[in-house]
Amino acid sequence: MAINIALAGNPNCGKTTMFNDLTGANQYVGNWPGVTVEKKEGRYRADKEVVITDLPGVYSLSPYTPEEIVTRDYLMSGKPDAVINLVDATNLERNLYLTTQIIDLGIPTVVALNMMDLVEKNGDKIDVDALAKRLGCPVVETSALKGRGMEDVVKTAIEAGKKGTVPATTLRFTDDVEEALAQVIDVAGAAIKGRHARWYAIKLLEGEQLTIDKLNLPAAALSKIAAIRDRLEEAEDDDAESIITNERYDNITDVCDACVKKSPKAMTTTQ
Ligand code: BGO
Incomplete structure (x- = not known):
């Protein structure tokens, strides 16, 4: 039986690079019904039973842009068995805003900590186990550019999808x-x-x-x-929307403080 995996993430987090690496030439490009937003679908080259859908890049699941609506509707459609949420690991704080929302959807989720080659090059450290514990879902280190972690992330997503493992709600509001x-x-x-x-x-x-x-x-x-x-x-x-947005950012700051260690070199050059 086919397994459907969606790729979701901020613009420029490496989704296209990962999608191309995973699907190779087995791609179909069209439009989402009713909107001029590109729809990309392909079969995983190592297992044709796995269908991968590359969702439009978004910063949030608010319903303000066609891209946000397409991404959100698809994630809630019941179609994807699991979502791979790519985050740009060099910009974790900004990227985790979308992650906190995807986690709240309650669908099987795997975070792909992409651009790890750049994190390592910068001398920064991310405690991946601690991050997974805080987010309540698996986290896999990847470098889509170098083809690193690709099999691992898809395997983890297939497993989560088959078992229907949804993220634990460890990220609580006040x-x-x-x-x-x-x-x-x-x-x-x-x-x-x-x-x-x-x-x-x-x-x-x-x-x-x-x-x-x-x-x-x-x-x-x-x-x-x-x-x-x-x-x-x-x-x-305050208004309810701002309260919730601010609390998401508070949680993200806590998570990053606990899991990310910037290299002393980077800290002195930015001061
Ligand atoms: C350019 N590591 C590194 N180092 N770079 C990555 C990785 C990774 O793991 N993954 C992706 N990139 P998209 P969206 C570029 O295009 O897949 C790079 O929007 C350039 N182009 O190569 O397009 C990737 O689909 C000139 O970089 O992201 C791409 O999510 C100079 O991240 C960029 C430098 O990837 C965005 C980079 C002409």
């Missing part, structure tokens, strides 16, 4: 936000049951119109969720 999310899950009930429950709860708490329209919740549930949002916003003196 207690106030987690409590609000639990209340939203309670109110929304069966409408958001399943693997995407946490993602939907976050979007409902943020008040994202696209998700509100999609879920078609009864008016009474929507007003209870609005009350939960109001209480949180009042307690934190």
Whole structure:
């Protein structure tokens, strides 16, 4: 049976390079239905049962650009068995913003720590085991340019996809936000049951119109969720979307502080 693996990541993280290395000449390029966003699909050259879809490069899963909508819809379509989230390891802090959102989707995820050749060249160190523990999903070192780690990352993704292993929710928000999310899950009930429950709860708490329209919740549930949002916003003196964005960045800073060691050479040259 075919296994579907999606490649997702920020622009310039090396997705095209990895996609080309994995699929060789077995590629099909078209457009996503209804939009002029390029769709690239190919068969893994070492196992033709594995179909690889290269998603458009995005910085976030907000629904503001066609690329973000295509990426998000595909990841939530139930089609991919697993996602390989490429991150540019020389720019971990910026790239992990998307990673925290992909993890919240609740689909089998493997982080490909790409451009490791450059990290090593710079003399920086990343504690890969600690990073995997913090993110709650496997992390594989790769260099798409040098073809390093390619088999390992696909093998890890196939395994995660076959077992249906979703990321552990080790990246928590503050207690106030987690409590609000639990209340939203309670109110929304069966409408958001399943693997995407946490993602939907976050979007409902943020008040994202696209998700509100999609879920078609009864008016009474929507007003209870609005009350939960109001209480949180009042307690934190900020809007819900900013609260969640800021907490993602706080988590990312903690993760990078714990897992990345910049070379002393690099630190003196940037001062
Ligand atoms: C140019 N290591 C290194 N060192 N570079 C990598 C790696 C890696 O693991 N992976 C990718 N790159 P895309 P998106 C380039 O094109 O795959 C490089 O947007 C150049 N081009 O070679 O396109 C890759 O699909 C001139 O670099 O990323 C590419 O995600 C000078 O990262 C760039 C220097 O990769 C983006 C680099 C004319």
